[in-house]
Structure formats: C-alpha cells, structure tokens
Amino acid sequence: MQKSEIKYQKEIRVRMAPSPTGPLHIGTARTALFNYLFAKKFNGTFILRIEDTDKERSKPEWEKAIIDGLHWLGLDWDEGPIRQSERISIYQKYLEKLIADKNAYWCFCTPEEIEAQKQERLSRGKPPIFECQCEKKQRKDGKGTIRFKMPKTKVFFDDLVRGKISYDSSLFGDMIIAKNLEEPLYNFACVVDDFEMKISHVIRGEDHISNTPKQILLAKTLGFESPQFLHLPLILGQNKAKLSKRSGATTSIEDYKRQGYLPQALINFIALLGWNPGDNREVLSLAELEKEFSVEKIQKSGAIFNAQKLDWLNGGFIRKMNLNELTKICIPYLIEANLIQSGGVEVSTISPMVALYQERLKKLSEIPELIDFFFKNSLDFPKEILSWKGAGDSEVIVSLDKLANTLSNIEKADWTKEKLSEVLMPIANELGDRGKILWPLRAALSGKQASAGPFEIAEVLGKEKTLQRIEQAKEKLTP
RNA sequence: GGCGCUAUCGUCUAGAGGCCUAGGACUCAUGAUUUUCAAUCAUGCGACCGGGGUUCGAAUCCCCGUAGCGCCGCCA
Numbered sequence: 001m002q003k004s005e006i007k008y009q010k011e012i013r014v015r016m017a018p019s020p021t022g023p024l025h026i027g028t029a030r031t032a033l034f035n036y037l038f039a040k041k042f043n044g045t046f047i048l049r050i051e052d053t054d055k056e057r058s059k060p061e062w063e064k065a066i067i068d069g070l071h072w073l074g075l076d077w078d079e080g081p082i083r084q085s086e087r088i089s090i091y092q093k094y095l096e097k098l099i100a101d102k103n104a105y106w107c108f109c110t111p112e113e114i115e116a117q118k119q120e121r122l123s124r125g126k127p128p129i130f131e132c133q134c135e136k137k138q139r140k141d142g143k144g145t146i147r148f149k150m151p152k153t154k155v156f157f158d159d160l161v162r163g164k165i166s167y168d169s170s171l172f173g174d175m176i177i178a179k180n181l182e183e184p185l186y187n188f189a190c191v192v193d194d195f196e197m198k199i200s201h202v203i204r205g206e207d208h209i210s211n212t213p214k215q216i217l218l219a220k221t222l223g224f225e226s227p228q229f230l231h232l233p234l235i236l237g238q239n240k241a242k243l244s245k246r247s248g249a250t251t252s253i254e255d256y257k258r259q260g261y262l263p264q265a266l267i268n269f270i271a272l273l274g275w276n277p278g279d280n281r282e283v284l285s286l287a288e289l290e291k292e293f294s295v296e297k298i299q300k301s302g303a304i305f306n307a308q309k310l311d312w313l314n315g316g317f318i319r320k321m322n323l324n325e326l327t328k329i330c331i332p333y334l335i336e337a338n339l340i341q342s343g344g345v346e347v348s349t350i351s352p353m354v355a356l357y358q359e360r361l362k363k364l365s366e367i368p369e370l371i372d373f374f375f376k377n378s379l380d381f382p383k384e385i386l387s388w389k390g391a392g393d394s395e396v397i398v399s400l401d402k403l404a405n406t407l408s409n410i411e412k413a414d415w416t417k418e419k420l421s422e423v424l425m426p427i428a429n430e431l432g433d434r435g436k437i438l439w440p441l442r443a444a445l446s447g448k449q450a451s452a453g454p455f456e457i458a459e460v461l462g463k464e465k466t467l468q469r470i471e472q473a474k475e476k477l478t479p
Numbered sequence: 480g481g482c483g484c485u486a487u488c489g490u491c492u493a494g495a496g497g498c499c500u501a502g503g504a505c506u507c508a509u510g511a512u513u514u515u516c517a518a519u520c521a522u523g524c525g526a527c528c529g530g531g532g533u534u535c536g537a538a539u540c541c542c543c544g545u546a547g548c549g550c551c552g553c554c555a
Contacts, residue, residue: 019555054554111553118551127481127551145553162484171482172551179553186555210483210550233485240547269491272504276492280503299492302548306490309505319518360517388514428514438514450516 006160006201006228006295012044013200016070016077017190019051020062023252024069026305027205027235027243030270034232035203036075037271037293047197048080053189058085069253073263074286082197084189091184094192094222095146095177103221104177107132108144129173146181147174148188148218155213160201160230161298167213175214191215195224203230206302207242230295233274234302243305260333260364262321265314272309274299283316315362326358327351330367337368339375352460356452370451374460379447379469383476388439393477399440400477402427404470407463415463417455424455444473 016032018024039046048070052058067081084091098104109132118128132147152170159165177188184192194202194215209231219226237243245251250259256266267286277284277292284292318326327347334340334350353371361367373379386396406423424441428434442454445461458466 017555021555051555057554114553122480125480129481129551143553159484165483167483176553183553185553190555205549206484207549208555211555213483231484234549236548238490242549272491274491278493280493282491282504301485303492304490306505309491312505315518357517359519433514435514440514442514446515448516452516454514 006042010200011198012039012042013047013198014039014044014203015047015049015194015197015199016075017049017051017193017204018066019054019057020059020066021054021057022062023254024066025251026253026256026270027251028066029069029073029075029253029266030235030273031204031232032070032075033073033267033270033289034230034275034298036077037289038201038203038230038295039078040290041293044200045079046077047082047199048077049193049197050081050083050085051186051189052083052085053184053186055085055183065254069257072257073253073267075267079197082193084184084193087189087193087196088182088184090196091178091189091192092181095181095184095188098148098177098222099146102149104146104148105132106144107147107174107176127171127173129171131173144180145176146178148177148221150174150214151217151221153217155216157212157216157226157229159209159212160228160295161233161300162209162231165209165212167210169213169217172214177218187211187214188218191218191222191224194227195219195222199227201230202227203232206231206234230298233299235270235273236302236304238304240302240304242302249305258365260366261310261314262317262364265310265317268313268317269310273303273305283313311362318361318364319359321358323351323355323358327354330354330364333364333367334371337372339368339372356456356460360452373446373448373451378472381443381447385447385449386440386443386473386477388435389433391436396440397474397477399437400444400470400474403437403441404467404474407458407470408467410463412463415459417453417459420455420458440473441470444469 014035016028016035018028018032036046038044048067050063050066052063063081063083070077095104099106109130114130117130122128150169150172154166155169156164156166175187176185178184193199212229212231216226235243237247237249239247241247243249243251250256253266257263264285267289268284271284271289272282275293275298277288278294278297324347327350331340331345331347331350335342340350353374354367357367357370360370383393386400387393388396391399403424406427407420410419410423424437425434428437431437438454442451442457443449445454445457445466446452451457461469
C-alpha cells in the first residue's frame with residue numbers, strides 16, 4: 001500500500017480533542033503524544049480542544065483531570081483549551097446555513113420508529129442505518145433532530161499511515177448532526193472546528209476511520225477543504241480488543257501515576273506502541289522522540305499493551321533519576337502507608353533508604369514494603385528467616401553474638417558501610433562461607449528474605465538500632 | 480449482518496525481492512557476579528496466518544481464503 005505524502009504547503013496545525021467524560025485515557029494520551037510530536041517535527045501548532053458538546057456526560061472535573069494529566073506527561077499545547085460548549089453560536093450559524101440550503105433537515109421521528117427501521121434493515125442483511133422519510137412537522141414531545149442529507153457517492157481519502165481508503169456513502173444514512181440549533185453533535189462540531197481552527201492534519205485513533213468519510217462529505221457540503229488524516233492503530237488489551245477499563249485493564253493515566261509510573265516511562269512506552277525510531281533504541285526521552293519522530297515509522301496494526309515492558313522501562317528511568325527527586329516522589333507513598341507523617345520528615349532522612357532500593361524499584365508504589373523495616377522499633381518476622389542454609393538456632397545465636405561483640409567495638413563516628421565491611425569481611429571470610437554471618441546480620445536488620453546488603457542497611461540504621469536489632473533477633477531464638 | 484482496516488517469536492518490533500541460517504527489546508530459562516534480592520554481563524528457548532500466482536529468487540509484490548479488530552449512537 002502506497003502511503004500518501006504529507007502536504008507541507010500550508011501551516012501545520014494539529015489538534016488533540018478529548019471529551020471531558022472521564023479521566024485521561026492511555027489511548028487519548030498516545031493520540032496527544034503523536035499530535036504533539038507531529039507538531040514539533042513540522043514546526044506546527046498543537047491545539048487542545050475540549051469536545052464537551054455532550055452536556056450530560058461532560059464534567060469540569062474531567063476536563064481538569066485531562067489537562068492535569070497532559071501537563072504531567074509533559075505534553076504542552078500551543079493554543080487552547082478551546083471548549084466547544086463556548087462556540088455554540090458558530091455551529092448554529094453553519095447549522096442554519098445547512099438547513100437553508102436544504103442540505104440538512106429537521107427529523108421528528110421517534111426513537112422507537114428509528115430503532116424499528118434499523119432492526120428491520122438488519123434482518124434483511126442491510127446496514128443498520130436510518131432513513132427519515134417522514135413529513136412530520138412536529139413530534140408529540142416537541143423534540144426533533146437535525147439530520148444531514150448524506151450525498152450518495154463514493155468517498156476516497158488518503159490516510160497518512162494507511163494509504164487510500166474508500167467508502168460508499170449510500171450505506172451511511174442521513175446522520176444526525178445536532179439535537180437542535182443549540183446542541184451540535186460530534187461529527188458536525190468536529191468538522192466545523194477543524195475548519196475554523198485551520199487544522200491541517202487530523203491525527204486520531206483508528207476507531208474514527210469510519211467517521212472520516214462522513215466528515216469529509218459534510219465538509220465538502222459546507223465548502224470546507226478537508227484536512228489530511230492520519231489514523232493511529234489502537235492500543236489493545238490482553239484480549240486483543242480495544243483497551244478498556246471493562247476488560248480489567250488499567251486505562252487512566254491517573255491510575256498509572258498512582259501506581260508509581262514515571263511520565264517519562266509512560267511516554268516512552270506509548271511511543272513505542274506502534275512506532276519505532278528506525279534503529280534498535282528502546283529507551284527514548286520526549287526530547288529524543290521529538291527529534292526522531294517520523295510518520296513513516298508508524299505501525300498499521302494495533303499493539304497489545306505489555307505491562308512488563310512498561311515496568312522494565314519504568315525501572316530504568318527510576319535508576320537514572322536524581323536521588324533527591326526520586327525521594328520526593330516516593331514520600332507520598334510512605335505517607336499513605338503510614339510509615340511517616342505528612343510534612344514531618346526531611347527528604348535527607350529518607351533519601352539514604354531510598355538510595356538502597358533505587359535499583360530494585362520498578363514502581364514507586366513498591367517503596368513502602370521495601371523500606372518499611374527502617375521505621376519500625378521491632379521487627380515481626382519468623383525466626384526461620386535468620387537461618388542461613390538450614391543452620392540451627394544455636395548456630396545462628398553464635399553468629400549473632402559474634403556480630404554484636406564485633407560491632408559494639410566500632411566507634412559511632414566510624415559507622416559507615418565501608419568501615420563495617422572492613423571489619424566484618426575478614427571474619428566472614430574466615431568462616432569459609434560468608435553467608436554464615438552476613439545472612440543473619442542482614443536478616444536481623446531487615447526481617448526479610450530479600451533486601452539490600454547488610455552493611456548498607458546497618459549504616460542507615462545507625463549503630464544503636466543495629467545492635468538493638470541483633471539483640472532482638474537473639475531473643476527470638478532464645479526460648 | 481454490512482462496510483472498513485490489519486496480519487513476522489507469548490508481547491513490542493526490524494525487514495522496501497537476494498545482505499534472512501529472519502535481527503533487536505520485554506518476558507522466560509541457564510550461567511557469571513554475589514551474603515539474599517535486585518542491578519549488570521553472557522548464553523539459550525522462541526515467529527514470517529493458509530493457499531495459489533509473479534520471479535532465476537518472496538517475510539517482502541499480486542490474487543483468493545482465513546482470522547482478528549474497528550465502526551454502523553439524539554457518545555466522542
């Protein structure tokens with residue numbers, strides 16, 4: 001399939017058009033990313049348009065959530081947000097023109113009549129569309145809708161990633177473009193705005209592909225030149241269907257943030273879902289994406305959301321972070337886990353603990369369970385954890401005694417992991433099996449099967465607490 | 480049901496007719512390192528949907544199947 005060429009002659013203007021009916025969806029975020037990258041690539045303008053024509057479902061708090069999410073991801077726009085709800089008079093003008101020109105008409109059929117006709121057509125193997133042939137001037141409830149008189153023709157368009165696509169509009173029916181003069185509907189408002197805002201390229205999800213011919217015909221009727229279209233493949237869930245909350249997948253950016261994913265990781269990941277830089281690089285920053293982005297490399301088929309790869313990317317970005325920055329964003333998780341009080345702890349107190357787990361962290365939300373032992377006065381764990389390679393209680397007690405004796409001789413001022421290692425390693429080596437002493441130490445200090453190393457933990461804990469925990473471990477083993 | 484789109488390891492992908500014994504990444508397995516877990520490094524497992532063409536030669540081009548997905552709202 002031949003891909004069509006991007007028209008450069010006019011100013012590049014793209015838009016991101018979410019409807020504020022829910023949190024920022026991962027698919028919406030990806031559409032935003034590609035629009036953003038496209039604008040950057042061609043030195044164009046990126047516009048944020050809020051499609052809030054649905055009065056019932058649109059909520060200001062969702063608009064805020066979407067805007068916050070976009071900011072968090074670092075996807076900033078050049079114009080907007082422009083709300084469709086504030087442009088009703090513009091749509092009204094075109095609606096009146098359409099009606100005056102007899103390209104649109106009022107339909108007073110009832111929902112029941114419409115449904116009945118669709119069912120009837122479906123039973124005959126025809127597309128379930130509705131054709132209004134009524135001459136009604138009014139409905140009992142006084143309500144009606146405005147329908148676009150769909151021209152019956154073949155529609156062709158050149159999609160920037162899919163190439164030539166054609167449709168037969170005689171299969172469409174006269175679509176409703178507005179509930180009334182004050183309430184335009186998506187397909188119509190979208191066409192008017194794309195024209196009014198001089199949008200040069202419409203970059204959106206593949207689920208809009210079948211709206212495209214309808215919008216092209218509407219635009220043509222209104223005398224508008226249609227923008228170029230670029231339909232992105234869908235993000236799929238494990239079930240290979242469009243990623244949805246219903247199927248149990250996490251879909252909102254807010255939830256990913258809450259789980260401790262970094263915006264860089266999310267951006268990197270969704271960029272790679274359906275696009276690649278043309279070489280083997282996998283880890284890319286937004287700045288690098290801006291530099292490398294190319295329409296030619298956009299995939300045609302949908303991509304299944306692979307959370308394991310996201311985790312891998314996230315872990316990588318966490319490892320590269322500045323420790324203080326990392327600690328700051330970890331603190332809310334510690335507060336939520338009741339390990340520390342809000343506002344009561346300095347970053348410098350926590351950062352040494354975070355430092356020990358920076359390379360073990362995949363998501364921020366894992367930090368409380370990893371470092372909780374630092375905050376406790378006594379550790380609650382089964383004594384078996386202290387045993388290295390099945391050593392008996394008495395054997396472990398011997399090791400712990402030796403540790404207590406050795407460590408108590410180290411000056412508080414010398415209490416660094418280097419010094420601890422210097423003192424303890426010779427002893428551990430003498431034993432032939434370092435684990436005989438190092439494992440009980442680490443286990444006694446952390447109370448965990450797996451943790452950071454004993455010297456590092458001891459350093460953060462300090463001399464007093466270290467010795468105290470060794471004592472507590474001994475008590476556990478003494479009947 | 481109609482229309483449209485898509486089709487390479489389990490997943491994300493490289494591949495523009497010979498460079499393909501199909502490359503990389505995630506996952507998984509094994510090993511090295513190591514006091515544990517990570518991290519890191521090394522190795523391994525693993526795919527061209529099927530059938531016809533075209534061609535000296537096809538993962539790549541064409542056709543036909545098949546499958547999956549999307550849309551068919553007074554939602555966007």
